[in-house]
Amino acid sequence: MPRMATRTRPGSCCGIPLEPAPLPGPEQERLAALFRALADPTRLAVFRLVAAQREPICACDVVDRFDVGQPTVSHHLRVLRDAGLVRVSRQGVWAFYAPDPDGLALLGRAGALLAGEEVSAVA
Amino acid sequence: MPRMATRTRPGSCCGIPLEPAPLPGPEQERLAALFRALADPTRLAVFRLVAAQREPICACDVVDRFDVGQPTVSHHLRVLRDAGLVRVSRQGVWAFYAPDPDGLALLGRAGALLAGEEVSAVA
DNA sequence: ACGAGACATTGACAACCATCGATGCGTTGC
DNA sequence: GCAACGCATCGATGGTTGTCAATGTCTCGT
Numbered sequence: 001m002p003r004m005a006t007r008t009r010p011g012s013c014c015g016i017p018l019e020p021a022p023l024p025g026p027e028q029e030r031l032a033a034l035f036r037a038l039a040d041p042t043r044l045a046v047f048r049l050v051a052a053q054r055e056p057i058c059a060c061d062v063v064d065r066f067d068v069g070q071p072t073v074s075h076h077l078r079v080l081r082d083a084g085l086v087r088v089s090r091q092g093v094w095a096f097y098a099p100d101p102d103g104l105a106l107l108g109r110a111g112a113l114l115a116g117e118e119v120s121a122v123a
Numbered sequence: 124m125p126r127m128a129t130r131t132r133p134g135s136c137c138g139i140p141l142e143p144a145p146l147p148g149p150e151q152e153r154l155a156a157l158f159r160a161l162a163d164p165t166r167l168a169v170f171r172l173v174a175a176q177r178e179p180i181c182a183c184d185v186v187d188r189f190d191v192g193q194p195t196v197s198h199h200l201r202v203l204r205d206a207g208l209v210r211v212s213r214q215g216v217w218a219f220y221a222p223d224p225d226g227l228a229l230l231g232r233a234g235a236l237l238a239g240e241e242v243s244a245v246a
Numbered sequence: 247a248c249g250a251g252a253c254a255t256t257g258a259c260a261a262c263c264a265t266c267g268a269t270g271c272g273t274t275g276c
Numbered sequence: 277g278c279a280a281c282g283c284a285t286c287g288a289t290g291g292t293t294g295t296c297a298a299t300g301t302c303t304c305g306t
Contacts, residue, residue: 007216007273007274007275007280007281007282008274008275028164028167028168029164031161031167032161032162032163032164032167035158035159035161035162035167036158036159036162036163038154038155038158038237039155039158039159039162040155040159040293040294041151041152041155042294042295043294044151044154044155044158045151047237048237051237051238058252059252059253060252060253063252063253068294068295068296069295069296069297070252070253070254071253071254071255071256071295071296071297071298072294072295072296074253074254074255075254075255075293075294075295076294078254090253092252092302092303092304093130093251093252093253093302093303093304094252094253095252095253095254104234104237104238107233107234107237107238108234108235108238109234110230110233110234111227111230111231111232111233111234112231114161114170114171114174114227114230115174115222115227115230115231130250130251130252130303130304130305131305163263163264165264165265166264181282182282182283183282183283186282186283191264191265191266192265192266192267193282193283193284194265194266194267194268194283194284194285194286195264195265195266196283197283197284197285198264198265198284198285199264201284201285213283215272215273215274215282216272216273216274216281216282216283217282217283218282218283218284
């Protein structure tokens with residue numbers, strides 16, 4: 001069986017840890033996926049380039065601005081797309097990428113979500 | 124030599140991509156490291172637990188609340204510490220972790236940093 | 247229809263990483 | 277001092293991932 005802490009706990013009147021706000025359902029994994037998508041420096045730069053545009057940017061213009069190959073950029077764009085951070089629209093042979101409003105909103109709330117949110121004390 | 128796009132570009136009057144706000148120096152890697160620290164679901168949960176406390180939380184209390192082993196929790200706490208998200212203070216045998224205000228501030232700004240920031244057009 | 251170009255997909259490979267068991271290092275109580 | 281405990285570190289391992297070269301698919305101009 002699991003052992004409990006046997007040593008007398010450090011002095012503190014209310015040493016009972018608080019519970020973080022329980023993230024509804026798969027929200028936790030969703031958030032982690034969002035962060036994972038931005039965890040790579042190259043991909044973060046790609047996203048920043050896409051997010052900086054006033055209108056959708058052509059994939060070829062993204063490829064031109066990075067040292068990695070075209071398949072790699074395509075892969076990064078796909079990861080960003082799966083994470084809900086960018087959206088793609090086709091025009092003929094070209095693929096145009098734009099930031100996804102939902103992803104941006106979630107990203108904006110992420111800071112507040114993680115900053116300070118305690119709910120209830122727990123045994 | 125590198126080939127240029129030869130096909131006539133899609134119709135757009137101002138099809139010149141904008142540049143994202145150039146992140147000062149190693150800021151880009153710093154941000155990526157921040158996101159990488161939160162990219163793992165378990166570690167994200169650990170951080171949320173620490174961030175939810177009003178006072179520093181004992182490492183043993185963190186270990187108690189997760190299914191992974193104590194070395195793994197210790198590892199996660201170290202990663203969060205290296206990312207500047209939590210701070211540690213010792214009291215005897217115990218280690219108390221608290222959210223790092225700087226990390227929280229950077230995390231809060233991250234959303235705005237990535238949302239919409241264009242600066243100048245570029246050839 | 248044919249070829250060329252834009253983009254996605256596949257397979258392979260090296261680097262990274264989350265996790266565990268074992269061990270080490272301080273500290274505390276006896 | 278000594279044994280027990282809290283926590284960190286080490287070594288190993290299986291899974292994940294960023295990157296590339298090669299190839300596939302679709303579209304457009306001629």
